[in-house]
Amino acid sequence: MTTTLLDLDGPDHAVLTGASALNRKQAEQAVRQLLQALGVPADTEVGRNTPRRMTDALAQLLTPRSWTFTTFPNDEGHHDLVLTRDIAFTSLCAHHLLPFSGRAHVGFYPREKLPGLSKIARTVEMFAARLQVQENLGQQIAGFLEEQLACDGVGVVLVAEHLCMTRRGVRAAGADTLTVAARGRLQQDPTARIEFLQLAVQSGRTA
Ligand SMILES: Nc1nc2c(ncn2[C@@H]2O[C@H](COP(=O)(O)OP(=O)(O)OP(=O)(O)O)[C@@H](O)[C@H]2O)c(=O)[nH]1
Numbered sequence: 554m555t556t557t558l559l560d561l562d563g564p565d566h567a568v569l570t571g572a573s574a575l576n577r578k579q580a581e582q583a584v585r586q587l588l589q590a591l592g593v594p595a596d597t598e599v600g601r602n603t604p605r606r607m608t609d610a611l612a613q614l615l616t617p618r619s620w621t622f623t624t625f626p627n628d629e630g631h632h633d634l635v636l637t638r639d640i641a642f643t644s645l646c647a648h649h650l651l652p653f654s655g656r657a658h659v660g661f662y663p664r665e666k667l668p669g670l671s672k673i674a675r676t677v678e679m680f681a682a683r684l685q686v687q688e689n690l691g692q693q694i695a696g697f698l699e700e701q702l703a704c705d706g707v708g709v710v711l712v713a714e715h716l717c718m719t720r721r722g723v724r725a726a727g728a729d730t731l732t733v734a735a736r737g738r739l740q741q742d743p744t745a746r747i748e749f750l751q752l753a754v755q756s757g758r759t760a
C-alpha cells in the first residue's frame with residue numbers, strides 16, 4: 554500500500570484554504586455592514602448572531618478537510634473502467650456566492666495504481682470547497698486524478714443545480730446543468746467515452 558500525503562503546503566493550498574487566512578472580526582463586521590447596507594434589520598434576537606453564523610458557514614464551505622491520497626498497487630491488473638457514481642457535492646458559485654450542488658460521477662482506467670475509493674469523493678470535496686465555476690470544478694478533479702494516478706483516462710460528469718439560476722435572476726426552477734470533463738482515453742476513444750457516459754448517467758439520480 555502506498556500512502557501519499559497531499560502537499561497541503563504547496564501552491565494549491567493557498568487557493569484551497571482561502572478561509573484559513575480567516576480574519577473573523579473583519580468578516581463579521583463586513584456581514585454586519587452588508588446587512589445594514591441592504592436595509593436588513595440585523596439587531597434582532599434572531600439576527601444578533603447572524604454575522605458570526607454567516608462567517609462560520611462561508612468559512613466551512615470554503616475550507617477543504619485535510620486528507621491523504623491512499624493508493625494500492627494494481628497487482629491483479631484491473632485495466633477496465635472504475636466508476637464511482639452519485640458523489641454528492643456542494644460548492645459556491647464564484648459569481649453570486651450562492652451554492653450549487655448536485656452529484657459527481659467519476660471514472661478512470663487504472664494503470665499501475667488503484668486509489669482508495671473514498672479518495673475519489675475526497676477529491677471532489679476538495680475542489681468543491683472554493684469559489685467555483687462548474688466547468689472548472691470538473692476539469693480540476695479530472696486533472697488532479699490524472700496526475701495522481703498516472704492512469705489511462707479520467708472522466709468527470711457533474712450534474713448540479715445552481716441556486717443563482719433556479720432561485721434568483723431568471724428563476725429557471727428545476728433546471729440542472731451537466732458538464733463532462735474527459736482526459737486521455739476517455740477523451741480520445743469514442744467507444745470508451747460512450748460506455749463511460751452511459752454508465753455515468755444511468756445512475757438514475759440527478760441533482
Ligand atoms: N458557465 C457557467 N456559468 C455560471 C456558473 N455559475 C453561474 N454562472 C453564470 O454566470 C453568469 C453571470 O452573468 P452576469 O450577467 O454577470 O450576472 P447576473 O446579472 O447576475 O446574471 P443573471 O443570472 O442572468 O441574472 C450567469 O449567467 C450565471 O448563470 C457556472 O458554473 N458555469
Ligand SMILES: [Zn+2]
Nearest residue numbers: 646648649717
Ligand atoms: Zn451564480
